[in-house]
Amino acid sequence: MKNNVSKLALVVLLLAVFSCKEEKKEAVKTASKNSATTFNLKKEVMESTIVIPAELNAFTYVDMYAKVSSYVKTLKVDIGSKVKKGQLLISLEAPEITSKLLAAEAQLHAAEAVYMASKNTYNRLLETSKTEGTISKNQMELALATKNTDNAKLQAAKATYKEYQVMQSYLQIKAPFTGIVTARNVNIGAYVGPSGKGSELPLVTVQDVKKLRLGVSVPENYAGYIHTGDEINFRVNSIPGKTFTANVARMSGALDNKLRSERIEIDIENNPLLKPGMVAEVTLNLQTKEPLYVVPKSAVMTYSEGSFVIKSVKGKAQKVAVTKRRETNGKMEVFSNELHENDQLLTVASEEIRNGDALSVM
Template identity: 60%
Template sequence: MKVFAVKTTILSSLLLLSGCGHSDQNEEKKALEKPVTETFSLGKDILSTSVSIPAELSGFQYVDLYAKVSSYVKDLKVDIGSKVKKGDLLVELEAPEISSQLAAAESGLLSQEALYTASNSTYNRLFETSKIEGTVSKNDLEQALAQKNSDFAKFQAAKATYKEMQIMQSYLQIHAPFDGVVTARNVNTGAYVGPTGTGSQSPLLTVQDYKKLRLVVSVPGSYAAYLKQGDAINFTVNSLPNHNFESKIARMSGALDTKLRSERVEMDIVNNKVLLPGMIAEAVLPLNTKDSTFVVPESAVVTYSEGTFVIQNRGGKAHRINVKKGRTQGERVEVFSDSLKVNDELIKLASEEIREGMTLKLSAK
């Protein structure tokens, strides 16, 4: 019995020592399995990126022509595709009542001119006679002067009425405001047109300048600050996949559209007869800046429901810093934060699993 007890005690001791050895090995294994954290030193750089945005080509000058007065189309001189010069007669309208009113205005003008001529002559004779003492009373002279001034005012009013009717009649002829091409026609001979009613729903004609075009781009507000006048841009047109076109920014609106929150940017294109107004293009806009910014690997930035952050190494402990992302170039991204400084040590492969204050196992440098 004593021998059996001694053997049992020895066996228990051996098992205990074996268990302790396995425990120590597990701890060492866990320590070895803990991932090594790779870091990098934060620095600044200048990213040169670009963004592709849909754009639209339109005529450099574009106008919809409407009828100013109620009338009928007497003669249509052009059709779609017609090339016109500035001042060419495009549409001739007819409104008999305007011709009648012009004739009446002309008669009224001639009548008032005759009355003014007579009253002016009467006043001048009385004025010359009044120089001889006692020949003409002062009251008669004043009456003649008043009549002369009244007739002159009526004469001027008749002239204004006649000029107004001449202008109204000129509206019956619609001329080309600039050199271009007729791109739309919405009326035919005999159609009723006017400033109000059925004939005013669509323009009579649309004329565009086809020799020079505008490339119009609506640039989102987040990109607008990177652009300036004179920046070179490239663009392509879907219907011409083998052509690449170049231009420069000619003008910027300087304000964001209240609906789209974008800035209107225009480029002037000298047309080589390949492009057409109304084409949809894809414009590549350069996003350049003179100032350097913090640039980090894309893997160093974590974005989740609570925000976006990078992780800094502070004495072997993890510290999260909230940032805002900027432009991306390949696998690099701009970040902005007042808490970041040059040469800060950041974790290259960040994740949500690395908690605030967690002890980091850093790689040897």
């Protein structure tokens, strides 16, 4: 019986020793697995650039259409014609408008004659009524009413005549500003109008090419780094080896609902090399005014739940959720309220390291 007890005690002792050795081996193995290099978290001002496609457009341009149904009578310009503000470009013809204008003019003259007659009649009655008993009060009221009615008809005739005058002015297509004709889509005798086939294309397109505007749609992630007055560089595909420099003139201040980007515009003074419609590549320099936490890209791991870094707190791992910003040259900007300057972060984050794991920091 004593021998059995002794043997049992010996077995238990051996199992305990073996278990301790295994635990030590596992601890050593875990410490080896979680051994990592760290760095002290610092704030930096990180600079980076992005290249965005853009298109050059004339600073001012207009597509000119016919306001009324008519025919092209004379065509005084063609593609490439330089025009001045107020210059006649196209003369249209609409006989029905001319006829209506003449009829309105005749009605106006008739209304003027009727009003002058009723006005003179009222004035004579008024003068006669100064002699007591010559003109009744009823006669005076009727004369005054007739004069006012005829005056109202005269004003209506004037309005009708002016309306047809304005419609006739639409037959003269004039340049709204000084520029160049860049498109012509009609010929003499063509039917044009506000509806139907004649309105599918503009009669002519006039552009002011002395000044150009370069429009750029900046993605939401980068829009906050651009400010009015910032200097930008751009290249034009059709002019290889040439770099142009300009400044941001204006920003839309809102994001486009479809592209989720902000529209910025750059004004470019007259440059004979540049033309409206050219495709450009704009280089934007992205630089924050305030420094942010910058970490190696390898220090950030991303899951479906979000992005994390691993912080070493008293030799143990602590995962910290972060918001990623820009990344360039192997570095990345991150933000989190749980991060502080000089925190120790793992240079290379690993999915195998869990919260509370002991770290062997090197």
